[in-house]
Amino acid sequence: MKGFAAALGLAMLLLQYRLWFSGDGVSEVLRMKAAVSAQAGENQRLSERNLRLSAEVRDLKQGFVALEERARTDLGMIGSNETFFQVVPGESRAPDPASEAVPAGVSVHTAANDAAPAAMRAGTSSDARAGAR
DSSP states (O other): OHHHHHHHHHHHHHHHHHHHHSTTSHHHHHHHHHHHHHHHHHHHHHHHHHHHHHHHHHHHHHOHHHHHHHHHHHHOOOOTTOOOOOOOOOOOOOOOTTTSOOOTTOOOOOGGGTTHHHHHHTTOOHHHHHHHO
């Protein structure tokens, strides 16, 4: 009887070893579960991509808005009532404040007329001061 119990114990140890440490044991099951999970995520991503592509195909077949958008972005086409402007990037430089156009009725504050705000608060204009000089 002791020999039989020892044989059963040894068989159980061998089966446990095979279950936990062999190539097709628990480690393989865990690896396969991770692979299935990763594949499910990839399938979900591809399914969403297929939905977007099928919507785009439907838009291209039925509507002119998507067709125009494709013609503009992919082929560089413009409409018959549009004007094409090409912006060429150049050197980045600070704008010259003297060359900028100033709208009518807007005063420009420069170092030459630092006293102008004080004179305007006093009720005189810079034009009146210039004429008085």
